[in-house]
Amino acid sequence: MMTVSKRTVMAIKSYQNQAELLVRDYLLADPFVPYTSILGGILACKMVYDLSQLISSFYFRSYAALTKIQRIEWNNRGISTLHAIFISTMSLYFVIFSDLFSEHRLAGLVIFRSSPLSTFVMGVSIGYFLADLGMIFWLYPSLGGIEYVMHHLISLLAVAYSMSSGEGQYYTFMVLISEATTPGINLRWYLDTAGMKRSNAYLINGIAIFFSWLVVRVLLFVYIFYDIYLHSYQVNLMQPFARLLAYAVPSVLAVMNLLWFGKIVKGLKKTLAKRQ
Structure with missing residues (x-):
């Protein structure tokens, strides 16, 4: 034995x-990190979708009463929530805690730094954007209109180029920190769909969305533009297309963020007015 x-x-x-x-x-x-990470990101989306479907069927009574398209969106938002937690956490790690983009601990230009781990993380995010775009196009416009398509295409282009070239990963991760607002947005949809629009949880969630959006999608972008200005001598050493992305992508996303922020403010005002 x-x-x-x-x-x-x-x-x-x-x-x-x-x-x-x-x-x-x-x-x-x-050589294989970009391919395996993208494939891993797509497979992870499929796994999370199936787990969301299984868990929700057992633990959420309101799930069974949803229409087919609502159940698909419910599971789809589960994917986007986990991706947002993953990519915003990793982005914060690389930008703030890691030595990869530290100007004091490592030599060389920040704008050209990358690592196998940073490339892998970006590949996983690309896998998510590809999977989510596929679902958006498949069920268009049920899962999101043209603004979601634009957001995903711009993000996909920037992340894919940064991953493949190794240029500008520092600013790509800075922008990806803004995904930290996504779980709150998805929770708001879940509460609304579950008939909890008048609950305290819905109100608290709305206030949290307002402050988190202000910090990571408005003030953060102001800092990004300031940091790009400080490092303009490095940005100008990048390839022409990379320079275009470095200046254009944050600008376009900042405009979209401000437009969405206006809607958030109006929605919060309406919710608070109903409570008085």
Whole structure:
């Protein structure tokens, strides 16, 4: 019995070592990182969609009463929520806590820095944008109108170029921090769909959206423009197309953010007026 047990343990360790070698030497090897991360992002979206469908069916009574398109949107927002948590957390890590873009700890121009991990994270995000765009086009305009298509296409273009070229990842991650507002927006939709529009949770969520949007989609973009100005000598060393993205993408997204912020303010005012 001991011999069989030892053989089993040795076999498991052997398979584990082979799997680790496969991941390290192929799936996470520099030439393959963009492809495996994008594929991983798409597969993760599919997995989260299925889990959302399964969990919601068991634990949320209101889910069964939804229409088919509402159930699809419910699960789709589950995907976008997890992606937002993942990408905003990783973006904060790279911009604030990591040494990758530190001007004091590493030599060289910040604008040209990248790493296998930063490339992998961007690939996962690209996989999400591709999957979400596919669903938006498939059910257009049920999951979002032209503004969502524009947002996703602009984000996809910027992230894909930054990942493939290694240029401007610093500012790409700065912009991606703004995804931190997405969970609150999705929660607002969930509460509305579940018939909780008059609840305290809905009001608190609306106030939280207002302040988070102000910080990461308005004030943050002001700082991004200021930082681009400070590092304009580095930005001007980038390829022409990369320079265009560095100046145009934050500008277009900032305008969209301000328009959406106006709607958020109007919605919050309306909600507060009903409470008086």
